[in-house]
Amino acid sequence: MFDVQNIRKDFPILNREVNGKPLVYLDNAATSQTPQQVIDVIVDYYANYNANIHRGVHTLSQEATDKYEQARIKIQEHFNIKKAHEVIMTSGTTHSINLVSNGFSSLVKEGDELLVSAMEHHSNIVPWQMLCERTGAELKVIPMNAQGELVMEDYHKMLSEKTKLVFCNHISNALGTINPIQEIIDAAHKVGAAVLIDGAQAAPHLKADMQSLDVDFYTVSAHKICGPTGVGMLYGKEEWLGKLPPYQGGGEMIAEVTFEKTTYADLPHKFEAGTPNICGGIAFGAAIDYMNAIGFDAIAAYENELLKYATNELLKIDGLKIYGTAEKKTSVVSFNIKGLHPYDIGSILDKLGIAVRTGHHCAQPIMDYYKIPGTVRASFAFYNTKEEIDVLVKGVERAMKMLL
CATH class of the missing domain: 3.40.640.10 (Type I PLP-dependent aspartate aminotransferase-like (Major domain))
Known part of the structure; x- marks a missing residue:
């Protein structure tokens, strides 16, 4: 059994609050968090x-x-x-x-x-x-x-x-x-x-x-x-x-x-x-x-669940477009909302305690290909949960109400 709640206990930083809200850390592609054992x-x-x-x-x-x-x-x-x-x-x-x-x-x-x-x-x-x-x-x-x-x-x-x-x-x-x-x-x-x-x-x-x-x-x-x-x-x-x-x-x-x-x-x-x-x-x-010790097969299977869940839930939002829909991909979702700049969305999400990455992610030629200034990138690790993805979705919806 993959016990994500038990795994989360290894990461002290996941217990902190940001702007008065529980931290939802979804910037793992930039850097992962460090367990107490390390x-x-x-x-x-x-x-x-x-x-x-x-x-x-x-x-x-x-x-x-x-x-x-x-x-x-x-x-x-x-x-x-x-x-x-x-x-x-x-x-x-x-x-x-x-x-x-x-x-x-x-x-x-x-x-x-x-x-x-x-x-x-x-x-x-x-x-x-x-x-x-x-x-x-x-x-x-x-x-x-x-x-x-x-x-x-x-x-x-x-x-x-x-x-x-x-x-x-x-x-x-x-x-x-x-x-x-x-x-x-x-x-x-x-x-x-x-x-x-x-x-x-x-x-x-x-x-x-x-x-x-x-x-x-x-x-x-x-x-x-x-x-x-x-x-x-x-x-x-x-x-x-x-x-x-x-x-x-x-x-x-x-x-x-x-x-x-x-x-x-x-x-x-x-x-x-x-x-x-x-x-x-x-x-x-x-x-x-x-x-x-956790096992990479278990990590891959769980992260694939998170990717599928996040993709399905985010696509329910009107005007949201995901960039990168390859048949084989890992737990990264880059997206934009029509009419909104990714930086503005990311700033509001931060006020809600949600850490995502915005911009061109040091991959500017990709953004030039899509003719966009950047994306909002939510990247998931094995210590993230579907409940955190729900918080992300609600945060994006709140940002839209504030910005549109």
Whole structure:
């Protein structure tokens, strides 16, 4: 049995009020909330073994190092990664993508082509535009349709021997679309291209298997999966990570330094310059433990119930339009009310204690496609309830009465 009320007890923030109303937190695509079990791990680190890692011989340093590297193993096992050193600890998905795009500066040239999907977060667009500016490579866009699905026929036609890299999100943060990444990866590999998948939005909802997918790079942010902000991971195949130069220079990423020459450390330390977010990494591992204890199959089934319920109830509202109606999608509903600006709706919902996201969700090309300024986005997690969706629907109806 999936006991949502018992799960909600793990999240202290769900007990608070906002503007005198019980908090209804529906902004999970931006960041998930943190359970007490993860908060306790963070407190334990700073209270009992706060120390820098890897280089210390004293007890605290050794304890911190062990916990940090244990977290790397948890990440490796969760995503079914072949080797632990293929897990690079980063500050999050944006850092991870920039690390790869910077490294490809030496691997692509003028005349090469990079393919990006039309529904990417800005973090998976801008770094590649910068790479194209540096190298003269061309950025080409895989189109989407009105349902918020990629036009795969066009994607297959775009692939050629010129294609060096394809990058796409696993799940759209703005629309909730689950993209056919296995087909994308397999087709790209047939022409010799590498593939980077932005898994930030997928990680809270499903377990991605790196060996089964055979993807070259995959990125995740811990704060999307009940962990802390400021930490994430980059998975990269050993052969690709070996080709990329270090992204940053400093301590930890070196083997030997002289004023004449520096040699770099082996993986993963080659890409982990400086003192990392030690506590964040340890808490990332704890968050993975927490989510696995609940079970991703149970999470997916429950969140699908929430998605169906919210979609049905919201569509009963006159003038409401949902953007992103893909056959395969996760628990995100982006919508607008005819004649109303999404910001105005979001502001009124906040007065009622309802947290949603408004705007273009760092996916402005999607909004340009639909010719809208943005949407109201309600994104659900496994700790949300149908009763909270009812509160959202009533809140939207109240906003309409106030604004129309």
